[in-house]
Amino acid sequence: MxxxxxxxxxxxxxxxxxxxxxxxxxxxxxxxxxxxxxxxxxAGRAVGRIASPVTSVISTIGWLVLGAAVATALIAVAFDWVEFAFVAATLVGAVLIAIPFVFGRMRYNVAVELKPSRVVAGERALGRLVVVNDGSAATVPSRMELPVGAGVAGFRIPALAGGADHEELFAVPTQRRAVIVAGPAISVRGDELGLLRRTVKWSEPVELFVHPRTARLKPSAAGLVKDLEGETTQTITDHDISFHALRAYVPGDPLRNVHWRSSARTGQLMVRQYEETRRSELVLAQSTVAAHYADDDEFELAVSIFASLGVQVVRDGTTSSAATEDLSLRTSTTTSFLDDTSRIAPRTQTTVLREFVREVLRRAQSASVVLLVVGSELPLAELRSIETILPSEAQLLAFRADRGADARISKVGSTLVATIGDLSELAAVVKRVRP
Missing domain, CATH: 1.20.5 (Single alpha-helices involved in coiled-coils or other helix-helix interfaces)
Known part of the structure; x- marks a missing residue:
């Protein structure tokens, strides 16, 4: 065992x-x-880098043609089919014939201009492409492509003598708010079938800012305080300009605060106390979550409301900050602010509105007024949840975009909610809103 x-x-x-x-x-x-x-x-990457000058000129159609040529050649060899051999020879011949079309060198100086460089949605904007032959020898006709937004404009450039130029004008679509990028301009050499394609970049991209439509508001709108010295608060301090009262001297008090006349009268040192003053600071925020809006047009209405309020705030000279979930907007000038509003885009990812506002207020802790722009699909209960995170003595004003709805002002908790159905109603509603 x-x-x-x-x-x-x-x-x-x-x-x-x-x-x-x-x-x-x-x-x-x-x-x-x-x-x-x-x-x-x-080794493959090294070979690819070495071969890239050759392989980069083969277009997607060219690769498909070469792949089809190899496949038909294999079928011809495997099954001894002469017909497939002719097809393979024809496809290879097409590629070989296209090779001379990619040779040649051009010396261009290309300029792309957009006039004006800033427009309001719906206004007309024109572009200008200028091609100058910088060489002394004449060029052959060529093709120039210019990406404009989501599209590509194609132009035929004729043969140019040394120093000659050619100009092309084109219209830029500006129906919707956006930042439209034109360029870079590239010349394209290749065959008419598009099997081989050699491109050369000649210019840098140029931006066209399509600003949102805005409503003209009156100065100091939306309850904004426009002051020189600030607003007085209930906080008592020893250093400010708004006199509050006198109190007995305590060791350590600065002598400059001693009120000598009262001290002589009472027989003891008396010092001044002041009410703390603060500059009014405004926070402007917009929720860009797509689920909060009924459609794209309602989202654009909300951006227009946001832009209209922001422009007037900047014009009033009020200390302010503006933000969306994905973008902090510049408020130094109206131009820079509107440029940034052109970049606002719907957000597909859902975020909690309360957390978004909390993050904005973390960067503006002394905010006195918070203007929040939202869509009609946002539950009003979420506005009440924001009240708990506001700074003391701060007021929340909500502007709710709801296309086609009657303009009205309601109250949710301590928050004023202004419903805007059309941008033309904004000025009248803002006149009635006071925090």
Whole structure:
């Protein structure tokens, strides 16, 4: 019994050693294969870099044609079909014929201009492409492509003598608010079938800012305080300009605050106390979550409301900050502010409005007025949840975009909610809103 047990243990030990050996060999093989794979990949990238001047001129259609040529050639060899051999020869011949079209060198100086560089949505904007032959020799006709927004404009450039120029005008679509990028301008050499395509970049991109439509508001609108010295608060301080009262001197008080006339009259030192004054600071925020809006037009209405309020705040000279979930807008000038509003885009990812406002207020802790622009699909209960995170003595004013709805002002908790159905109603509603 003891011998059998010993043999069994010896057998198990042998099996275990065999498994360990196999695992070791397997890991060694995997490491070797991994090293070989990395070397092959490195070699492939090196070959790709060397061959890129050639392979980069082959278009997607060209690769499809070459792939079809290889496939038909294999079928012709495998099945001895002469017809497929003719097809393969024809496809290869088409690629070979296209090769001379990519040769040649041009010396262009290309300028892209957009006039004006800033427009309001719906206004007309024109672009100008100027191509100058910088060389002394004449150029052959070529093709120039200019990306404009989501589209691409194509132009035929005729043969140009040395120093000659050619001008093309084009219209820029400005129906919707956006930042439209025109360029870079690239020249394209290649065959008419588009099998081979060699491009050269000649200019840098140029931006056209399509601003949102805005409503003209009166100065100091939306309850904004326009002051020189600030607003007085209930906080008592020893250093300010708004006198509050006198109190007895305490060791450590600065002597400049001593009121000597009252001290002489009472027989003890008296010092001045002041009410703390603060500059009014306004926070302007817009929720850009797409789910909060009924459609794209309602979102654009909300951006127009946001832009109208922001422009008037900047004109009033009120200390302010403006933000969306994805963008902090500049409020130094109306132009820079409107440029940034052109970049506002709907947000597909849902965020909690309360957390968004909390983050905005973290950067503006002394805010006295918070203007919040939202859509009609946002539950009004979420506005009440924001009240709990507002700074003390701060007021929340909500502007709710709801296309086609009657303009009205309601109250949700301590928050005033102004519903705007059309941008033309904003000025009248703002006149009635006071925090």
């Amino acid at each position: 003891t011998r059998a047990k010993a043999r069994a243990e010896a057998s198990e030990a042998t099996v275990s050693q065999g498994r360990i050996a196999l695992a070791t060999v397997g890991r060694s093989i995997m490491r070797t294969l991994g090293a070989i794979g990395r070397r092959v990949a490195t």
